[in-house]
Amino acid sequence: MTNKPTGIDRIENARKKRTRRNWLLSTPALIVLICAASGPLLIVLAYSLLSAGEYGGVTWSFSTDAWFNVVFHRDIFDETIGLADAHLLIFWRSVKLSFFTTLTTLAIGFPTAYFIATRNRKTRSMWLFLITVPFWTNLLIRTFAILEVIRNEGLINTALRALEIIHEPIQMLYTDFAIMVGMTYVFLPLMVLPLYASMERLDFNLIEAAYDLYATRYQVLRRVIVPLVKPGIIAGSILVFIPSLGAFVTPRVLGGGKKMMLGNLIELQFGAGRNWPLGAALSITLLGIVMIALVAYLRSTQRSSGGRR
Amino acid sequence: MTHSDDLQEEKTGSGLKSAIHAQRMTKIFGSGKDQVIALDDVSLSIQENEFFTLLGPSGCGKTTLLRLIAGFDHPTAGLIKLQGKDISHLPPYRRSVNTVFQSYALFPHMTVAKNISFGLEMLGKPKSAIADTVDRMLALVKMEALRNRRIDQLSGGQQQRVALARALAPQPRVLLLDEPLAALDYKLRKEMQFELKRLQHETGITFIFVTHDQEEALTMSDRIAVMNAGRILQIGTPREIYNHPVERFVADFIGNTNFLSAKVVSAAKGRVRLRLFTGKEIETALPVGMAPQGSVTAVVRPEYSLIFADGAVAGAGELSGRLVNIVYFGTDTHYYIRLPDETLFVTRSQNQREDAEAFHIGQSVGVSFKPNAIQVLRD
Amino acid sequence: MTVSGPKGKPFSIKKQPGFGFVAVFCFVMLYAPIFTLIVYSFNAGKYISIWEGFSLQWYVSAWNNEAVQDAAIRSLVLALQASAYSTVLATMAALGTTRTRSFRGLTAIYVLINQPLMVPEIVTAVALLTFFAIIKTATGYQGLAYLVLAHTAFCIPFAYLPIRARLEGMDLILETAAADLYAPPWKTFRHITLPLLWPGIIAGAMLAFVISLDDVVITEFVKSSGQETLPTYMLGQLRRVISPEINAISTALLSLSILVVSAFFFFNRKFGK
Numbered sequence: 001m002t003n004k005p006t007g008i009d010r011i012e013n014a015r016k017k018r019t020r021r022n023w024l025l026s027t028p029a030l031i032v033l034i035c036a037a038s039g040p041l042l043i044v045l046a047y048s049l050l051s052a053g054e055y056g057g058v059t060w061s062f063s064t065d066a067w068f069n070v071v072f073h074r075d076i077f078d079e080t081i082g083l084a085d086a087h088l089l090i091f092w093r094s095v096k097l098s099f100f101t102t103l104t105t106l107a108i109g110f111p112t113a114y115f116i117a118t119r120n121r122k123t124r125s126m127w128l129f130l131i132t133v134p135f136w137t138n139l140l141i142r143t144f145a146i147l148e149v150i151r152n153e154g155l156i157n158t159a160l161r162a163l164e165i166i167h168e169p170i171q172m173l174y175t176d177f178a179i180m181v182g183m184t185y186v187f188l189p190l191m192v193l194p195l196y197a198s199m200e201r202l203d204f205n206l207i208e209a210a211y212d213l214y215a216t217r218y219q220v221l222r223r224v225i226v227p228l229v230k231p232g233i234i235a236g237s238i239l240v241f242i243p244s245l246g247a248f249v250t251p252r253v254l255g256g257g258k259k260m261m262l263g264n265l266i267e268l269q270f271g272a273g274r275n276w277p278l279g280a281a282l283s284i285t286l287l288g289i290v291m292i293a294l295v296a297y298l299r300s301t302q303r304s305s306g307g308r309r
Numbered sequence: 310m311t312h313s314d315d316l317q318e319e320k321t322g323s324g325l326k327s328a329i330h331a332q333r334m335t336k337i338f339g340s341g342k343d344q345v346i347a348l349d350d351v352s353l354s355i356q357e358n359e360f361f362t363l364l365g366p367s368g369c370g371k372t373t374l375l376r377l378i379a380g381f382d383h384p385t386a387g388l389i390k391l392q393g394k395d396i397s398h399l400p401p402y403r404r405s406v407n408t409v410f411q412s413y414a415l416f417p418h419m420t421v422a423k424n425i426s427f428g429l430e431m432l433g434k435p436k437s438a439i440a441d442t443v444d445r446m447l448a449l450v451k452m453e454a455l456r457n458r459r460i461d462q463l464s465g466g467q468q469q470r471v472a473l474a475r476a477l478a479p480q481p482r483v484l485l486l487d488e489p490l491a492a493l494d495y496k497l498r499k500e501m502q503f504e505l506k507r508l509q510h511e512t513g514i515t516f517i518f519v520t521h522d523q524e525e526a527l528t529m530s531d532r533i534a535v536m537n538a539g540r541i542l543q544i545g546t547p548r549e550i551y552n553h554p555v556e557r558f559v560a561d562f563i564g565n566t567n568f569l570s571a572k573v574v575s576a577a578k579g580r581v582r583l584r585l586f587t588g589k590e591i592e593t594a595l596p597v598g599m600a601p602q603g604s605v606t607a608v609v610r611p612e613y614s615l616i617f618a619d620g621a622v623a624g625a626g627e628l629s630g631r632l633v634n635i636v637y638f639g640t641d642t643h644y645y646i647r648l649p650d651e652t653l654f655v656t657r658s659q660n661q662r663e664d665a666e667a668f669h670i671g672q673s674v675g676v677s678f679k680p681n682a683i684q685v686l687r688d
Numbered sequence: 689m690t691v692s693g694p695k696g697k698p699f700s701i702k703k704q705p706g707f708g709f710v711a712v713f714c715f716v717m718l719y720a721p722i723f724t725l726i727v728y729s730f731n732a733g734k735y736i737s738i739w740e741g742f743s744l745q746w747y748v749s750a751w752n753n754e755a756v757q758d759a760a761i762r763s764l765v766l767a768l769q770a771s772a773y774s775t776v777l778a779t780m781a782a783l784g785t786t787r788t789r790s791f792r793g794l795t796a797i798y799v800l801i802n803q804p805l806m807v808p809e810i811v812t813a814v815a816l817l818t819f820f821a822i823i824k825t826a827t828g829y830q831g832l833a834y835l836v837l838a839h840t841a842f843c844i845p846f847a848y849l850p851i852r853a854r855l856e857g858m859d860l861i862l863e864t865a866a867a868d869l870y871a872p873p874w875k876t877f878r879h880i881t882l883p884l885l886w887p888g889i890i891a892g893a894m895l896a897f898v899i900s901l902d903d904v905v906i907t908e909f910v911k912s913s914g915q916e917t918l919p920t921y922m923l924g925q926l927r928r929v930i931s932p933e934i935n936a937i938s939t940a941l942l943s944l945s946i947l948v949v950s951a952f953f954f955f956n957r958k959f960g961k
Contacts, residue, residue: 007335007383007384007385007386007387008385008386010383010398011383011385014383015789018788018789018791019791019792021784022784022785022788022791022794023784023793024784025780025781025783025784025785026780026781026784026785026797028777028780028781029777029778029780029781029801029844029848030781030797030800030801032773032777032837032840032841032844033800033801033803033804033841033844034800035837035841036816036819036837036838036840036841036842037803037804037807037812037815037841037842038800038803039819040812040815040816040818040819041807041811041812041815043815043818043819043822044811044814044815044818047818057821108710108713108714108717109714111704111706111707111708111709111710111711111714112710112711112714112715114704114707114711115707115708115710115711115712116711118702118703125953125957129949129950129953130715130718130719131715131718132949132953133945133946133949134718134719134722136898136902136945136946136948136949137722137902137941137942137945137946138901138902138904138919138938138941138942138945139902139904140902140904140919140922140923141722141725141922141938141941141942142721142722144725144922144926144934144938145721145722145724145725145938146721147926147930148721148724148725148728148935149720149721149724155720155721155724185717185718185721188714188718189718192714204701204702207701207702208701211699211701217703217704217705221704225704242808243808243809245808246808246809246810246811248809248810248905249904249905249923252923253923253926263808263810263905266810266814267810267909270814270817270909276818279814280814280818283810283811283814283815284811286808286810286811287807287808287811290806290807290808294806379868380867380868381864381867381868400867400872401864401867401868402867402868402869402870402871402872403870406868407868407869408865408868410861410864410865412859412861414859414861414862414864414865415865416862416865416866416880417862417884418883418884427866427869427871427879428869428870431866431869431870431871431875432870475869476868476869479869479870
């Protein structure tokens with residue numbers, strides 16, 4: 001069999017032409033994204049290694065102070081180095097609240113997703129629509145709605161006082177609890193949708209088989225349903241945990257100025273705190289944690305599908 | 310790699326009078342260890358006004374060859390000529406060749422009429438000419454009433470006919486059909502086979518038809534190319550292919566056949582003398598270009614052999630054995646005979662009238678061959 | 689003689705105890721605060737605790753509020769531009785990355801396109817703040833372009849996803865058939881690809897519009913002083929005395945979002961796979 005060079009050449013040329021066309025089509029979007037999304041991240045990294053300017057901004061002198069100040073604190077009087085308690089408390093709050101929000105959304109979202117997945121075809125789209133609508137309403141509006149419900153003159157307190165169960169309003173606003181309620185409310189659809197996607201593919205024949213083999217409802221849940229929808233559980237958890245970590249609006253509105261999360265701490269550095277390098281360092285830290293969580297998630301999906309797909 | 314030029318390529322010289330001339334077409338997918346040789350040095354010439362069929366099992370390369378003729382893929386090597394002109398480097402929209410796809414590929418957002426007129430619009434034909442042609446095409450495939458229907462409202466058979474009309478409207482030199490009847494039910498398929506044959510005669514366009522159904526190929530084609538594993542094994546008329554298969558695969562793929570081993574006693578002047586394992590010798594015609602020697606495989610079609618009760622005439626017939634099964638088909642009966650070497654031989658006879666069965670299972674029977682029934686295969 | 693079957697409900701393999709209750713509770717919980725918000729936007733009185741009758745006064749006052757007008761117009765202008773630009777860019781990117789054999793750099797393109805979805809908004813906001821600050825000091829330009837650019841960027845992945853989904857569902861054989869019928873590549877795109885892709889493009893544009901309209905964090909960081917959008921205006925108001933005007937604005941925004949989402953669902957159903 002002789003290879004005429006033109007045949008293979010033509011195939012190669014066609015392939016090259018195709019690749020060039022694909023790049024040409026994608027480049028405009030990529031330029032915008034690099035300019036206004038990815039590229040500026042490098043500036044943040046650079047800023048974290050500079051010193052703070054007097055009125056905000058940075059001065060062009062190299063300094064690792066920002067990174068140092070993320071975790072440590074140098075006492076201005078006696079130069080002792082200790083842990084930056086305030087920062088660590090905020091980190092802890094962020095992780096703690098994100099974690100509990102994930103748990104709560106899972107606890108509420110799992111039965112909800114299951115409910116939707118077990119409706120018949122016709123009503124199912126209606127339920128899906130109902131779950132999706134809050135998702136697309138403004139984050140701020142939803143947070144505000146929760147504010148109206150839990151504040152001292154809000155719905156819950158007014159109702160409880162009207163029913164004479166309590167006489168003084170319960171202080172729910174400006175607490176960690178308020179932030180958690182807010183985040184649960186805001187991120188619930190993000191947990192339900194991936195869970196639903198997993199459950200929709202559930203083969204109910206397997207569940208029938210389990211019942212046939214004498215399993216109780218609880219056992220079926222624990223040993224058949226949950227393992228089968230594990231990808232959805234993990235996806236939903238990631239989709240809730242990561243935005244929770246970086247939450248800004250919800251803790252600001254529901255936590256007041258006192259209960260800060262990482263997002264608020266970062267914002268502070270660019271506002272009244274006037275420590276841009278520190279803000280930059282904190283942002284990179286947040287980004288780092290998020291990336292680690294994402295990689296862990298990707299690894300787990302690859303492993304569960306039996307190694308490299 | 311055997312060059313099959315001398316045996317497969319038609320004797321039209323360099324393809325001057327042919328509609329499609331494919332020369333040494335090779336297509337390789339992938340590279341290295343995973344590479345797939347879809348077409349291996351394939352050459353053929355298809356005549357004008359011919360209903361030509363590419364026949365073979367799935368994966369044999371017939372669809373690949375069709376795609377290369379249409380221009381949807383580049384060959385790794387080889388060239389294609391359309392009526393003498395080299396079109397190998399032309400994109401599909403510059404080849405005067407149209408395709409009827411297996412899945413029809415009708416444009417879902419257009420009506421029947423719009424689908425049919427699409428090719429003409431792309432060619433920039435004047436509106437009045439387009440309207441005329443669309444009318445003619447609708448009449449040709451008998452779909453006038455469905456002119457303004459949307460595609461998703463059509464049945465499978467109707468979609469098929471629209472796909473045909475759409476491909477015929479631009480009056481291509483060659484029409485390619487990629488297993489177009491595969492999705493139709495039996496009755497509809499039989500109707501469409503008849504329709505396609507009629508259309509080919511009426512339009513005079515060369516049809517290149519791809520199928521894996523050997524019965525379809527035999528009934529519809531002027532000539533058939535039997536393919537397997539990327540190579541063309543034999544080209545010929547349905548009769549030639551059926552009665553004079555040159556390779557084991559062809560004999561096996563087309564219809565039913567019996568395989569016998571034999572030894573060549575002598576071969577000369579278009580005739581060969583064979584000795585069967587029974588010791589019996591028989592003479593038969595030899596296809597041109599074959600020079601068999603030693604041990605060969607020979608084939609006999611069931612309907613070219615006769616069963617008779619053993620012992621009627623001593624020593625008559627080529628084979629003898631025990632009747633182990635009788636299968637009644639209404640129009641004919643198949644007899645399964647176990648030969649002394651433990652192989653099964655099938656013979657067929659048409660049922661003449663409603664007679665009581667002449668044979669019974671377990672009976673000793675003999676088989677005689679009709680003249681020239683036995684064919685030698687190339688090894 | 690009548691034969692009666694077994695009593696009671698048949699055993700449902702799908703039922704899990706308590707799940708239905710939690711699910712209904714979840715839906716109630718999701719919608720109750722929103723309903724409260726909407727209802728009290730019509731409250732004649734000022735306090736959520738006291739219902740003083742039906743009134744449109746807050747809508748009127750919001751309508752006449754110059755700050756609100758300014759913010760609303762800016763929000764709409766921004767959302768329309770961002771949605772238009774990002775949809776065009778996303779369509780091109782989708783055409784270049786879908787239904788094609790893998791080429792070198794394809795994964796990098798995916799990562800870049802989806803990056804706004806993976807990076808926390810506040811980090812992007814900070815990054816843009818620092819970047820634009822440099823440009824602002826260099827050029828002195830303080831206009832809307834920064835916001836348009838920022839919004840376009842983070843809207844691209846949202847427009848990209850439905851367009852890509854629609855494109856993947858389109859069998860290439862149709863384009864092959866068009867080429868077979870003498871259509872050169874640009875005519876194939878115009879007559880076959882584009883008309884069939886159109887519902888996906890519309891869906892992407894609608895999604896981008898809603899995302900831009902709703903954005904708070906990035907807008908808050910990138911805006912120059914005085915450049916309020918509706919969400920940033922509301923955020924500012926929430927620090928002060930909360931007037932039911934906010935309810936009115938929220939309800940209006942809500943209705944717009946729901947309208948767009950319903951249209952999106954409707955489109956998907958009509959032209960869906």
